[in-house]
Amino acid sequence: MIARVLIVGRSPSVLMTAVQLLRDKGFQADVTNQFDSVLDDYDVAELDVVVFGGMVPPETKQYLREEIARRNDRVAVVQGLAGIPGVIAAQVEAVAYRDLPEVGEVTYEEGRRVVRVVLGGEGGAEGDGLSQVSIEALWGTSFTPPEPTSTSEKVFEGELAAGVHEIAVPDQVPDMASFAVVTVGPQVRVFTVGAMPQSVMRMVPTSAEDQRLPGVAAVTTHSDDS
Structure with a gap:
């Protein structure tokens, strides 16, 4: 589907x-x-x-x-x-993929800034073959409305065997407005590494009439258009 x-x-x-x-x-x-x-x-x-x-x-x-x-x-x-x-x-x-069979257990330890991937055995996945794992860090670089900017860095890409694997988020990934996307086989998990700053949260309009943000160009797409 x-x-x-x-x-x-x-x-x-x-x-x-x-x-x-x-x-x-x-x-x-x-x-x-x-x-x-x-x-x-x-x-x-x-x-x-x-x-x-x-x-x-x-x-x-x-x-x-x-x-x-x-x-x-x-x-x-x-x-x-x-x-x-x-x-x-x-x-x-x-x-979209939440109902697919899980390959392993994926968690993020905030204090240590470590992604923990458990494959096979303890993680509940069957077999002891290799699993494709990808970890990408993404973070905001500018929060100036109306067009925020961001960047990303591949933290890990490769195959991992059954067992427990801990992969650290690099120091260059800031502790503000940052996230880790972990893909294990068909599974995708998104973890917050650093929360959004309060200065950004204060930009959120309180109502439809709130005009605190600058205007933007209209965007409306239709994927079924020929």
């Missing part, structure tokens, strides 16, 4: 990069920053995953959540962790 995804957010560059990442992975994905017309522009009854960006006003988000759920009781609703395209795409993958 090809999952149908809609991302409702604000930043045009973040939205367009995220939707391309998802389409490249086979998702039927669209994005919009036109909050008032979401229910008119999209058939929400056909969606599998809806992602809300952090700059969507709370009352708008609540209304859309309720209306989408009323029309589609099977949709998965995801709150985006950051305006970082790779993080958004990984959150969608984590939800």
